[in-house]
Amino acid sequence: MSELVEKAEKAVKAEKAEKAEKAEKLDAADELAVNRSEFVLEEDGDTVYLDGNSLGALPAAVPGRIEDVVRREWGELRIRSWTESGWWTAPERIGDRIAPLVGAAAGQIVVGDSTSVNVFKALVAAVRMARLTDPGRDEIVVDATTFPTDGYIAESAARMTGCTLRPVPPSEVAGTLGARTAAVLLNHVDYRTGRLHDLPSLTAAVHAVGAYVVWDLCHSAGALPVGLDAHRVDLAVGCTYKYLNGGPGAPAFLYVREDLQHLFDSPLPGWNSHAEPFGMRPDYEPAPGAPRGRVGTPDILSMLALEAALEVWDGVTVEAVRTKSLALTDFFLECVEAYVPEGRVACVTPRAHRERGSQIALRCPDAGDVMERLIERGVVGDFRRPDVLRFGFTPLYVGFADVERAARVLADVLAETSADASAEPGT
Amino acid sequence: MSELVEKAEKAVKAEKAEKAEKAEKLDAADELAVNRSEFVLEEDGDTVYLDGNSLGALPAAVPGRIEDVVRREWGELRIRSWTESGWWTAPERIGDRIAPLVGAAAGQIVVGDSTSVNVFKALVAAVRMARLTDPGRDEIVVDATTFPTDGYIAESAARMTGCTLRPVPPSEVAGTLGARTAAVLLNHVDYRTGRLHDLPSLTAAVHAVGAYVVWDLCHSAGALPVGLDAHRVDLAVGCTYKYLNGGPGAPAFLYVREDLQHLFDSPLPGWNSHAEPFGMRPDYEPAPGAPRGRVGTPDILSMLALEAALEVWDGVTVEAVRTKSLALTDFFLECVEAYVPEGRVACVTPRAHRERGSQIALRCPDAGDVMERLIERGVVGDFRRPDVLRFGFTPLYVGFADVERAARVLADVLAETSADASAEPGT
CATH class of the missing domain: 3.40.640.10 (Type I PLP-dependent aspartate aminotransferase-like (Major domain))
Structure with missing residues (x-):
């Protein structure tokens, strides 16, 4: 291995370590971090669900409630539930x-x-x-x-x-x-x-x-x-x-x-x-x-x-969610910029907070293939034709370590698939 | 007790015994009787659900299926279920x-x-x-x-x-x-x-x-x-x-x-x-x-x-359901005629099979009160303003003994409430 490659790899490693450390600090200071436990999610450290802008994750309260609605309200009370169960x-x-x-x-x-x-x-x-x-x-x-x-x-x-x-x-x-x-x-x-x-x-x-x-x-x-x-x-x-x-x-x-x-x-x-x-x-x-x-x-x-x-x-304000959402999308962009070679993807989501929703859309010509590979590795976003990778950030259950991991896996996938692809900003 | 009253009571008792016996025979010969087990229903012998024309009873297969849809398809597969679970x-x-x-x-x-x-x-x-x-x-x-x-x-x-x-x-x-x-x-x-x-x-x-x-x-x-x-x-x-x-x-x-x-x-x-x-x-x-x-x-x-x-x-034809439905509504009318004094209710559902759906509607001026009392005793139909008692017959889970019981309880309730009420046929 040449000295130059070794040096570059060391620099990347250091950067990743720095972002991971930052993520840890942000997660520790996150007042909404506790809300994650109200959802049914993998705790395997590998899965990052960034498709809540398409289908939100399952809240833990739902299965029990629906079982009661089906078995008792429909099954036992039947027609009476229209009034007695508040239907x-x-x-x-x-x-x-x-x-x-x-x-x-x-x-x-x-x-x-x-x-x-x-x-x-x-x-x-x-x-x-x-x-x-x-x-x-x-x-x-x-x-x-x-x-x-x-x-x-x-x-x-x-x-x-x-x-x-x-x-x-x-x-x-x-x-x-x-x-x-x-x-x-x-x-x-x-x-x-x-x-x-x-x-x-x-x-x-x-x-x-x-x-x-x-x-x-x-x-x-x-x-x-x-x-x-x-x-x-x-x-x-x-x-x-x-x-x-x-x-x-x-x-x-x-x-x-x-x-x-x-x-x-x-x-x-x-x-x-x-x-x-x-x-x-x-x-x-x-x-x-x-x-x-x-x-x-x-x-x-x-x-x-x-x-x-x-x-x-309950007990959560949408203002707190917004604050965290912007922090998440800021941090995602920061990690993507640090990990992904310039020009490989183009961000189509505005940088200004007042013009940004709760998702980041990145354009790259092979977006369909890239998203498939991301999903295989547990980073779930979605693909919108013809060339957009969409990542939704749902502050009630997505944390900063998730964001760092998603950017890291994205960079890995883009490195694998970059042979014949380069982004054309603005198309 | 006068001899006349005693005689009349005996005649009614005999009629009820005769109908109950007929119901038993009809149930024994009913090829759809087995289908009742596919629904979640009371087996207390008191409850007769005749409101399936408003809200059908709970099929036994539903709770388990819905639990799987919620916990696995939504909770685990999430967005992938749109394709992988056939949504x-x-x-x-x-x-x-x-x-x-x-x-x-x-x-x-x-x-x-x-x-x-x-x-x-x-x-x-x-x-x-x-x-x-x-x-x-x-x-x-x-x-x-x-x-x-x-x-x-x-x-x-x-x-x-x-x-x-x-x-x-x-x-x-x-x-x-x-x-x-x-x-x-x-x-x-x-x-x-x-x-x-x-x-x-x-x-x-x-x-x-x-x-x-x-x-x-x-x-x-x-x-x-x-x-x-x-x-x-x-x-x-x-x-x-x-x-x-x-x-x-x-x-x-x-x-x-x-x-x-x-x-x-x-x-x-x-x-x-x-x-x-x-x-x-x-x-x-x-x-x-x-x-x-x-x-x-x-x-x-x-x-x-x-x-x-x-x-x-599965394995049931709507033709078989229709045959039983007509037998159920025929038998209900037969029991109502036998148990309820003439003129107390008027049937607004056509007698001709080719003009009859799967419900019997009876008119009586105090229908709202009557239906409340019926429901209290486990016979569940519904009331449609201003003066209609509606009984729906769902052949997959209603049997002939249910029908006989419903008519009997109806006659009891009507006897209690008949002081100031009489039906005006044709209004």
């Missing part, structure tokens, strides 16, 4: 549990249906609200980088309300708005790049032209403060199986600001949203308050798993 | 398991969302199909006795497609149809009266005017043969938590006849219905086949509970 009111009750995590007072959120269905409800209702004062409004604006389902559903909402859909890059949204704008659908955090959009100023811009905004919080609810009430957001939707750990396909949520609820005119006025659902009346009369956003019978098993999952938030 | 394809796979129960070949049913949401998808799609050949069609017909949610959703579908909604009594539907009819939404079995509508002839009548029919199978799927393919039904929806025992709020199903699938133009084109869902493409291209009816991420816990629940159908 009927679960959508509002669980909505109220989510409310403080997104900066909403109680009585404004219901849980139920998928995110896609809720986007449809919210967007159609927003257009109808805008037309109450100005029937001529005929445009829906959507950010062009949206998660696809929002765009597809927005197209349908536009078609069914006689609007035109205008997809525009997020940076151009404010300049696009005008007297014809009825509603605007925006993603709080870009699912691919992890970019955090400026909710307060964009909301204000939409209001300035007399339109209504619908925020999609899928990648921010449970990850960072949202401040729905504080920023006078009109409507919002979000999923509960990412940072809220509600389980696969757990029901989504819908927020309608209190003073707008009486104007909420749902395109899906199912019997659960009726003022008197058991009146079985042929004429529809919408319920007051948040239940107006309900549709059909709620999926109780998925919903009550979510309720149990939300117990991990 | 992604569950909506179609479970649809194929339901298909033979409603007379459909594979590849035409998907499971997901609530019944209300599926009514919306089906009805809007039906209107769009009708307009492909005749853009002038602008009427949606719905049976006026429908379960309320269908009517509310039909009103919304009409509003959003520029149609007029015409609610008409089921007996007048055929005479109402015409060149302006785009779509017709009908309930196979009336949720209140238990009346079975004539699906083959009504479907043919809708087709005769060039319109499309949507059948709501909530109260027939799993209770009687439907024959979707045989009768060339266009679209159908149904719930899975009644006679299919899928659990509280289990996802509903949507049937689109194979040759119409390429015309199915969904008002809720979520990313799960895309031809390439993980392509994350900004433009929408609908998937071929049944998955075109999907919307957002499916609620896996509720969905896989349903899948486990459907195992009770």
